Amino acid sequence: MPGATSTSPGAPDAETTTGGHPRRWVALAVIAIAQLMVVLDATIVNIALPHAQADLRISDADRQWVVTAYTLTFGGLLLLGGRIADYWGRKRAFLVGMVGFAVASAIGGVANTGEMLFAARALQGAFGALLAPASLALLTVLFTETRERAKAFAVYGAIAGGGSAVGLLLGGVLTEYASWRWCLLVNILIAAVALAAAIPLVPESRAHGNTRYDVPGAVVVTAGLVSLVYGFTRAAEDGWRATSTLAFIAVGLALLAAFVVIELRSGHPLLPMRILLDRNRGGAYLTSTLIGAGLFGAFLFLTIYFQVVLRYTPLEAGLASLPVTAGVLIAAGGASQLLPRIGAKPLMLSGAVLAVVGMAVLTQVEADTSFVTHLLPAQFILGLGLGFTFVPLSSLALYGVPEHDAGAASATLNATQQVGGSLGTALLNTIYTSAVAGYLTNRVPDQTNQVKALVHGYSTAFVWAAGLILLAGLATLVLVRVRREDVPTGGAVHMG
Structure with missing residues (x-):
């Protein structure tokens, strides 16, 4: 499932020291807990959405704001959040981001109108844009030895990749056995634990130099x-x-x-244009935007389809969505090994083809589609495609970037995915709503036709999502010209 973390602009001031902080491994556990909270919200709310929509009487046209209010503020403010964390103080930004995220979650958890829930989600995104880059910057400062830093980033990346699966399961359990509201309120408990541990254990650090925002x-x-x-x-x-x-x-x-x-x-630009104007990096950012546009909305409709049409319980819907995550994790591991050998472009093209095939299979959904023979393989193939795409994208975003721009370059990649997801979710939701209304035109709106109309809407949205992913593959084919040996393979960005 989509989710992203971001590096923070600015060179860490502690990186020149020898060794690492004495409590760095304990601090890593604290940071990982906070990161898990941010990643969970990429998927946990999707499972809860049908229940929240019914409870708060949110229209089909407006329900996408539950997703886009979060991704818009998160993606739009991510680069600014990284700069604030660097110059204001990474620990301070981490703590404020965590408290703000928890408060926003509490507001969403007690929301009695759709507008109140949308506002809470936007606030979550704003504080998440402060928390995420502060977390990754703290890791860079805490772990200064190369091998230890690699291990720390591996743990962080595992949280980013596996957190979506935890969100699907936890969202299903909380929605089914408690209430959809606990999908937001649970963040208060997570933040409280992380906050209590972070205050004594995580050290403060900040960058020096130009501190203008x-x-x-x-x-x-x-x-x-x-x-x-x-x-x-x-x-x-x-x-x-x-x-x-x-x-x-x-x-x-x-x-x-x-x-x-x-x-x-x-x-002191938020996004230096020199980062975007390189052909290969520009291709990576365009691909990221289009992939995000195709996937966020498609995942949202898939979880709604499970619950509304196939009548899965929230927990069953969460379990039914796991094949995508499994495919991503398996392919990401393989892509990490293949990237130094064959380069970024072949992997990204292969990933786009697999993702389009998986999405194309999903376009054939019906009111009684089999999970085992249809939905499971389609999702797994889609996940494989995403895994083969995300890993080389992460490295390509850093191609030819000076060290002082590395944080902004990797954060830009994550921001484009979030922004693409926002635009894609809104666009696909509009296409879905229009398709449903169009199907019911001149038809008797009985229960059978209502279900057929919903399925037609989902299928149409999946067709457009497949088209957006195909465009991402074409962008890679046309724009990416980097040689295999020129692409960094350090995995500075973790996406899952």
């Missing part, structure tokens, strides 16, 4: 993305030609263009 850039890019997503949402209700739809999309595009201008003129 590109706040205008962060505000403009986030506002632009929100306007664009809201325009997609209006299309589901008013149509693509409606004035409100076109106005919000136009404003969103204008703000994103303004963001580029701000970054080009800023002396």
Whole structure:
């Protein structure tokens, strides 16, 4: 399942020292707990969404905000969060991010309206954008010896990759045996444990030098993305030609263009344009955006399909979603071994083909589709494709990047995945809603046709998701020209 962590801009000041912090391994456990909390929210809420939607009477057109409110603020503020953590203090940012995330989770857990839940999810994303880069920066400071750092990043990456599976299972258990609200409230317990341990065990550190923040850039890019997503949402209700739809999309595009201008003129840009303008890195970021766009919405519809059409319980839906995670973990391990031998491009192209095949099989879902013979292999193949794509993407994002830009480059990759997921979820949800309404036109809206309409909507969304992943493969084919020996294989970014 999709989830991402980010490195933080700025060179750690403790990296020049010999050895590591005496309590570094205990601190790693604390940081891992906090990271697990952030990763869980990528999947745990998907399982709870059908129940939350019914409880709070959220429309089909608006339910995507439960996902996109989080991913928009997380992706839009991730680079700014990394800079704040570096210069404000990594431990301080880590603690504030954790407390803020827990408070936002509490607000979401007691929400009595859809708007209140959306606001809480946006707040979670904002504090997550502070917590995630602070966590990874702390690891870089704590572990200064190469082998130990590799082990620490392996643990961190395992949390990022396996946390989605934990979220699926935990979301199923909490929704089925307690309430969907506990899928958010559980973060309070996790944060309390991590906070109590972090205060005495995690050391403070900060970077030195230019401490100015590109706040205008962060505000403009986030506002632009929100306007664009809201325009997609209006299309589901008013149509693509409606004035409100076109106005919000136009404003969103204008703000994103303004963001580029701000970054080009800023002396301390949030996103240095030199990072994007390299052909290979630009190809990696475009691929990441398109993959995120195709997957976030598709995963959301898959968990809803399990519960609404196939009548799985939340726990059964969580278990039924695990083949994707299994495929990702297996392929990621193989890709790590193959990357130095065959290079990034062949792996990414193979991954795109597998992911498109898996998604294409999902387009054939029916009201009584077999899990064992259809849904399980389709998800596993999709997961294999993602695993073969994520690992080389992580390395390609660092191709030819100067050391002082490495944090921004890897954080940008994660931000593009989140932003792509936001736009894709909104777009696919609009396409789904339109497909359902179109199917019911001139048909009797009885129970049989209602179910057929839902299945038609899911199938249509999966077709578009497959198209977005195919575009990602084409972007790789056309733009990526890097040689095998030029791509770093250190795995600076962990995605799962």
